[in-house]
Amino acid sequence: MAQPATLKLISEQLNLSISTISRALKNHPDISENTKRKVKELAALMEYEPNSYAVNLRTNKSKVFGLIVPFFSNMFNDSFISAVEEDARKNGYSLMILQSGDDPLQESENLKLCKHYRVDGILISLAAKSYSIELCARYREAGIPIVFFDRVPETGGFDTVCIADEETATMAAHTILTYKKKKILALFGNPDLSITKKRKDPFLKILEKEKGIETETQYCANTQDAKDFTSSALRKSSVPDHIFCMSDEILIGVMKALKNSKLKIPEDISVLAISNGFIPGLYSPEISYIETSGYELGKLAMKRMLENMEGKTAAKSIMLPSRLVEGNSL
Amino acid sequence: MAQPATLKLISEQLNLSISTISRALKNHPDISENTKRKVKELAALMEYEPNSYAVNLRTNKSKVFGLIVPFFSNMFNDSFISAVEEDARKNGYSLMILQSGDDPLQESENLKLCKHYRVDGILISLAAKSYSIELCARYREAGIPIVFFDRVPETGGFDTVCIADEETATMAAHTILTYKKKKILALFGNPDLSITKKRKDPFLKILEKEKGIETETQYCANTQDAKDFTSSALRKSSVPDHIFCMSDEILIGVMKALKNSKLKIPEDISVLAISNGFIPGLYSPEISYIETSGYELGKLAMKRMLENMEGKTAAKSIMLPSRLVEGNSL
DNA sequence: TATTTTTCCGCAAACATTTGCGGAAATGTT
DNA sequence: AACATTTCCGCAAATGTTTGCGGAAAAATA
Numbered sequence: 244m245a246q247p248a249t250l251k252l253i254s255e256q257l258n259l260s261i262s263t264i265s266r267a268l269k270n271h272p273d274i275s276e277n278t279k280r281k282v283k284e285l286a287a288l289m290e291y292e293p294n295s296y297a298v299n300l301r302t303n304k305s306k307v308f309g310l311i312v313p314f315f316s317n318m319f320n321d322s323f324i325s326a327v328e329e330d331a332r333k334n335g336y337s338l339m340i341l342q343s344g345d346d347p348l349q350e351s352e353n354l355k356l357c358k359h360y361r362v363d364g365i366l367i368s369l370a371a372k373s374y375s376i377e378l379c380a381r382y383r384e385a386g387i388p389i390v391f392f393d394r395v396p397e398t399g400g401f402d403t404v405c406i407a408d409e410e411t412a413t414m415a416a417h418t419i420l421t422y423k424k425k426k427i428l429a430l431f432g433n434p435d436l437s438i439t440k441k442r443k444d445p446f447l448k449i450l451e452k453e454k455g456i457e458t459e460t461q462y463c464a465n466t467q468d469a470k471d472f473t474s475s476a477l478r479k480s481s482v483p484d485h486i487f488c489m490s491d492e493i494l495i496g497v498m499k500a501l502k503n504s505k506l507k508i509p510e511d512i513s514v515l516a517i518s519n520g521f522i523p524g525l526y527s528p529e530i531s532y533i534e535t536s537g538y539e540l541g542k543l544a545m546k547r548m549l550e551n552m553e554g555k556t557a558a559k560s561i562m563l564p565s566r567l568v569e570g571n572s573l
Numbered sequence: 574m575a576q577p578a579t580l581k582l583i584s585e586q587l588n589l590s591i592s593t594i595s596r597a598l599k600n601h602p603d604i605s606e607n608t609k610r611k612v613k614e615l616a617a618l619m620e621y622e623p624n625s626y627a628v629n630l631r632t633n634k635s636k637v638f639g640l641i642v643p644f645f646s647n648m649f650n651d652s653f654i655s656a657v658e659e660d661a662r663k664n665g666y667s668l669m670i671l672q673s674g675d676d677p678l679q680e681s682e683n684l685k686l687c688k689h690y691r692v693d694g695i696l697i698s699l700a701a702k703s704y705s706i707e708l709c710a711r712y713r714e715a716g717i718p719i720v721f722f723d724r725v726p727e728t729g730g731f732d733t734v735c736i737a738d739e740e741t742a743t744m745a746a747h748t749i750l751t752y753k754k755k756k757i758l759a760l761f762g763n764p765d766l767s768i769t770k771k772r773k774d775p776f777l778k779i780l781e782k783e784k785g786i787e788t789e790t791q792y793c794a795n796t797q798d799a800k801d802f803t804s805s806a807l808r809k810s811s812v813p814d815h816i817f818c819m820s821d822e823i824l825i826g827v828m829k830a831l832k833n834s835k836l837k838i839p840e841d842i843s844v845l846a847i848s849n850g851f852i853p854g855l856y857s858p859e860i861s862y863i864e865t866s867g868y869e870l871g872k873l874a875m876k877r878m879l880e881n882m883e884g885k886t887a888a889k890s891i892m893l894p895s896r897l898v899e900g901n902s903l
Numbered sequence: 904t905a906t907t908t909t910t911c912c913g914c915a916a917a918c919a920t921t922t923g924c925g926g927a928a929a930t931g932t933t
Numbered sequence: 934a935a936c937a938t939t940t941c942c943g944c945a946a947a948t949g950t951t952t953g954c955g956g957a958a959a960a961a962t963a
Binding site: 591 | 918919920921922
């Protein structure tokens, strides 16, 4: 334990060559059972563990994936990371997790860090105003597989795994129709994000086709915005009978505003969100939501990454279907 | 870009030796300014980046810290990790984050993984029924600095950084006294966890000294427990005028139960929690809490780890003081 | 016994980098 | 011109592991 065990150390103890030790530990057929046994015993005794630095150098692989997210303190990414970590571990890989703080500069720094550490592959969810895409493209040319998830590039030609946002929004709109809501307040996030557009357009498209439905749309930069917009909508003469929330962040604001009003959910006003379910479950009654499972997405992303490890394949876009989870808010 | 640049590649282009290239790039005084310039230019052109595998092997350092937590999808750890990551990055380190899922086996696997990757140090928050402490001790003997945080070993002799739990609980109790509450429901978590004991004992000690105060204590294994205990307490003839929640998990359950009752916060019943603030901020009125800042703790933990990098120092126990954040629930 | 085959193992190069040491050439000093 | 000094650079070893190749000894065949 004083000196960390190496092949050399073991070979000197046993009067064998280093290569014999190496082969014995790997069950190479060239080595007799007898010496294999002796070598393994001593190796166990000395608590030998291959020096990963040396192995990496030799094999030019690290068995580590880089994972870059805007924030990991976010319900969606949390469960995504859990899933990725789980399957990475099962396949002998580990994760180097970096967060960009939604800052494009930090994001590209993180990419460079992944390159520096020579990770075997990169999983990344882009920052809002990312300019890292061409860096990614160059890295991919250089042989680093990259799988984008959730927030993916607009341009094609990349491996992407994301929520079927259009489908999710469509499902939300249809759900609202089913419940025969007439006056809807629909709250969306940052209009610069492609996810916002992808959710808003199909959503509105469906509702606009219907007659007798009035829809008010607002963009909310944050929770406070959502709270303020909701509060002012509730003060108007004609109060909405439904609020749709594009994200958890917005839902939180909406619920604060509703708490301060006299309105009962779902009798006076109904609520539907897009979420992974944690936040909706905090309220009473629990809020109905269209599920966007970070966990499921993580599984898919890792699967795709492992395919990349097997060998080159053409870029692929994968969509994760979503489903309605009924609480008691409709 | 076809071939990743190496010192050898550059040396061949310039008809210089590998060692000269290496020294030139490091501004070694032995190398003339002239050749330094030429080398650096070509290196930049070829986008040379030192092979970290080789550097690690040579220097026997990885510039990576291992970070092991029961869960990272937990508000406290989230902010802890953010802080650690921030300061690690500033000092040229990266993080390998592993979660044990509060499973002792997984935890020891993770420790072994850190050893395997030969991280330069380990930051760890122990699982509930951890038996990894002696493994940690052995690793530390073997030269891997280990800093425990939040959930630390009972036995001494380790570097620990944690919330001043006793102080936190004391502060909570005094706060409750200040508001002249008479009938208190105090909800705690898993009684097997040392944190539960550390919070409960000082809390009760203070309240028991006061006359005319009635305190009911319950252990909650989870959110549902907290909800159920609260609901049944509210059904009794004599309803509590205050509920104390040891953790976010418990607070969530309590709030669900309160939502289902007619009681108003803070008029009919008051609430105080121990939290990092995210969950308390979700409610309206916002819940008052004794702050346990994961972020601050992360700063301290990283500081301690970096001291370890400087050189051997005696083990140290560090406590992070806490403070009351007033919402409107008291 | 002579030859072939099999069994078992070692040599040495390679991965990319760092660094002590030594040495040729250029410059400076008597 | 002979010597000492400085400037600039290369050799080679070392980090620990993997692997192609070759070779001695043992076993099998003729």
